[in-house]
Amino acid sequence: MGSIYNDTNPAYSGPTGGSSLAAFFDNRSDAESAVSRLEDAGVPVARIRLMPGYEADGKNAGAMSDDRSGFFDALADFFFPDEDRAVYAEGLRRGGFLVQVNDVDDALYETVHDILDDEGSIDMDERADLWSLEDRQQGASNTGFAESAHGGKASEDLAVSESAFDDARPVAMRDTAHGSAKVRAYTLPDPGTTSSDKTNRQSQGQSQTQSQGGSHQSQGFRRDH
Numbered sequence: 001m002g003s004i005y006n007d008t009n010p011a012y013s014g015p016t017g018g019s020s021l022a023a024f025f026d027n028r029s030d031a032e033s034a035v036s037r038l039e040d041a042g043v044p045v046a047r048i049r050l051m052p053g054y055e056a057d058g059k060n061a062g063a064m065s066d067d068r069s070g071f072f073d074a075l076a077d078f079f080f081p082d083e084d085r086a087v088y089a090e091g092l093r094r095g096g097f098l099v100q101v102n103d104v105d106d107a108l109y110e111t112v113h114d115i116l117d118d119e120g121s122i123d124m125d126e127r128a129d130l131w132s133l134e135d136r137q138q139g140a141s142n143t144g145f146a147e148s149a150h151g152g153k154a155s156e157d158l159a160v161s162e163s164a165f166d167d168a169r170p171v172a173m174r175d176t177a178h179g180s181a182k183v184r185a186y187t188l189p190d191p192g193t194t195s196s197d198k199t200n201r202q203s204q205g206q207s208q209t210q211s212q213g214g215s216h217q218s219q220g221f222r223r224d225h
Contacts, residue, residue: 021183028052033120051098054093081171
């Protein structure tokens with residue numbers, strides 16, 4: 001069988017501040033090309049992460065891993081909100097590749113976004129809807145991705161309780177004012193933010209996302225300076 005996953009920067013502890021941009025790719029060549037372009041553009045290597053998903057060998061071409069919770073756990077130190085983490089984990093299980101750039105400053109923001117938004121990256125909202133539909137059609141919604149991304153028992157089974165981590169563990173918030181259909185933007189709370197503050201801000205962010213009319217109404221890219 002092929003490999004499951006192998007983070008290219010396993011020793012990196014996650015975002016150190018500022019903005020974070022993430023994009024998902026269907027194949028390794030596109031993901032690695034994006035990483036190379038980011039490095040050529042002057043992005044410090046330590047800020048770039050490539051998380052490969054399940055790669056079936058030739059004999060099992062087209063197969064996907066049964067490891068749902070394992071991929072979810074593997075993304076723990078990427079600091080995504082649980083709903084986004086579940087979507088990326090499903091993509092990795094299906095053989096995709098996640099590229100994230102952390103601590104993106106204003107000088108490189110548009111360059112990083114343009115590289116990640118280029119040919120090869122995918123619209124994760126669109127893809128998540130497709131995966132949910134596939135699972136429902138296959139009668140797998142009780143245990144599959146359909147509920148993991150939208151709540152329910154599968155989501156509870158996948159989600160890792162915040163109490164399992166140190167109270168100081170940061171959780172990034174989806175920045176709906178930036179990014180694009182194929183690039184998701186995230187921001188970390190201020191270092192002095194308390195756990196209750198984080199909970200309140202996450203709830204506000206979720207409400208804002210819901211009020212924008214669902215997954216297909218992604219905002220266009222803009223960066224305020």
